[in-house]
Amino acid sequence: MDGKSAAEVRRAAAFRVALREFARESEHAARKARLTPQRYLLLLLVKGAEDGTERATISELCSRLHLAQSTVTELVNRAVEVGLVRRRTSANDGRVVYVELTDEGDRRFSEAFEALAGERRALRKVVTKLGG
Amino acid sequence: MDGKSAAEVRRAAAFRVALREFARESEHAARKARLTPQRYLLLLLVKGAEDGTERATISELCSRLHLAQSTVTELVNRAVEVGLVRRRTSANDGRVVYVELTDEGDRRFSEAFEALAGERRALRKVVTKLGG
Numbered sequence: 001m002d003g004k005s006a007a008e009v010r011r012a013a014a015f016r017v018a019l020r021e022f023a024r025e026s027e028h029a030a031r032k033a034r035l036t037p038q039r040y041l042l043l044l045l046v047k048g049a050e051d052g053t054e055r056a057t058i059s060e061l062c063s064r065l066h067l068a069q070s071t072v073t074e075l076v077n078r079a080v081e082v083g084l085v086r087r088r089t090s091a092n093d094g095r096v097v098y099v100e101l102t103d104e105g106d107r108r109f110s111e112a113f114e115a116l117a118g119e120r121r122a123l124r125k126v127v128t129k130l131g132g
Numbered sequence: 133m134d135g136k137s138a139a140e141v142r143r144a145a146a147f148r149v150a151l152r153e154f155a156r157e158s159e160h161a162a163r164k165a166r167l168t169p170q171r172y173l174l175l176l177l178v179k180g181a182e183d184g185t186e187r188a189t190i191s192e193l194c195s196r197l198h199l200a201q202s203t204v205t206e207l208v209n210r211a212v213e214v215g216l217v218r219r220r221t222s223a224n225d226g227r228v229v230y231v232e233l234t235d236e237g238d239r240r241f242s243e244a245f246e247a248l249a250g251e252r253r254a255l256r257k258v259v260t261k262l263g264g
Contacts, residue, residue, distance in 0.1 A: 006184065009245065012252060013180025016173060017196050019151070024198065041148060048145025052138065064149050066156065113141065120144065127259035 011129055018126040025119045033112040039084060041065075042075055043109040046085060046099050055088070055098040084108070143261055150258040157251045158244075165244040171216060173197075174207055175241040178217060178231050187220070187230040216240070 030040035045064055049056045056064075061072045076099055079085045084105035090096035101109060162172035177196055181188045188196075193204045208231055211217045216237035222228035233241060 006186070009176065009180040010182065010184065011180075012245070013176050013196075014182070015252075016176060020198065044141065044145050044148060048141040048143075050142065050146070052142065054138070064145075066152065113144070120147075124259050127256050 014129075015126055018123055022119050022123045026116060029112040029115040029119075032115065033108040035084075035108055035112060038075060039079055040109070040112055042079055043084060043101060043105055044113070047101055047106070047109055053098075055100040057096060057098060061099070079105070146261075147258050150255055154251050154255045158248060161244040161247040161251075164247065165240040167216075167240055167244060170207060171211055172241070172244055174211055175216060175233060175237055176245070179233055179238070179241055185230075187232040189228060189230060193231070211237070 026040070027037045030037050033040075035043070042061070045061055046056045047054050049060070058069060058072055058076065061067075061076075062069050065072065076085060076087075080087065083102055085099050086102055088098050088100055090098060158172070159169045162169050165172075167175070174193070177193055178188045179186050181192070190201060190204050190208065193199075193208075194201050197204065208217060208219075212219065215234055217231050218234055220230050220232055222230060
């Protein structure tokens with residue numbers, strides 16, 4: 001392994017260390033907002049829908065998370081039960097059902113999300129130096 | 133949440149999606165080189181030691197991984213048993229023991245590491261756009 005590759009390995013190692021730190025802090029922020037890491041991720045993907053609508057179908061969530069329909073459905077069902085999200089039928093197409101955040105879900109998501117601003121900055125700093 | 137924050141949430145969601153993709157590909161590359169994800173991480177942190185020596189003490193590994201001494205010791209012991217790393221006493225200080233890669237460990241680490249070059253590039257691209 002030449003000098004260039006060795007530096008790349010060091011950057012990749014530093015990146016993994018930063019990633020683990022980010023995961024730890026992220027879990028901590030979620031739990032402080034009384035969210036499991038999995039529910040925080042669900043709220044993030046609904047709120048951060050690619051098209052800016054702040055809502056997502058089960059299929060969209062399955063595709064982005066690479067999870068089975070049954071897994072995502074169960075995750076959404078439990079989040080509905082505890083009042084974090086609700087289902088809403090599309091006004092344009094009665095066959096399409098969206099998941100969206102409730103006010104309570106939005107409040108708790110925002111609390112965790114804002115607490116992580118510094119961590120996102122720190123991680124971005126490490127990754128921009130990541131060799132590839 | 134204002135427009136700026138909404139865009140930040142979308143970027144953070146895209147980042148989480150990319151991170152999960154990276155973790156999946158990383159595990160796949162490790163397994164192809166007959167390494168568990170945990171052993172790949174161990175080899176990466178030894179090879180990518182911050183000081184460029186390509187070796188690390190158990191305490192250094194504990195500190196970077198935020199893992200207990202017993203956990204890291206066990207991980208290293210198992211990696212020694214399967215011939216991926218070896219322990220070597222410091223030439224300067226007989227109380228200091230380093231972990232370093234064996235030729236076999238180096239070969240398998242490099243195989244997985246090189247397979248992930250494209251993934252590191254892709255992830256870096258997403259994170260540089262990450263708001264925060």
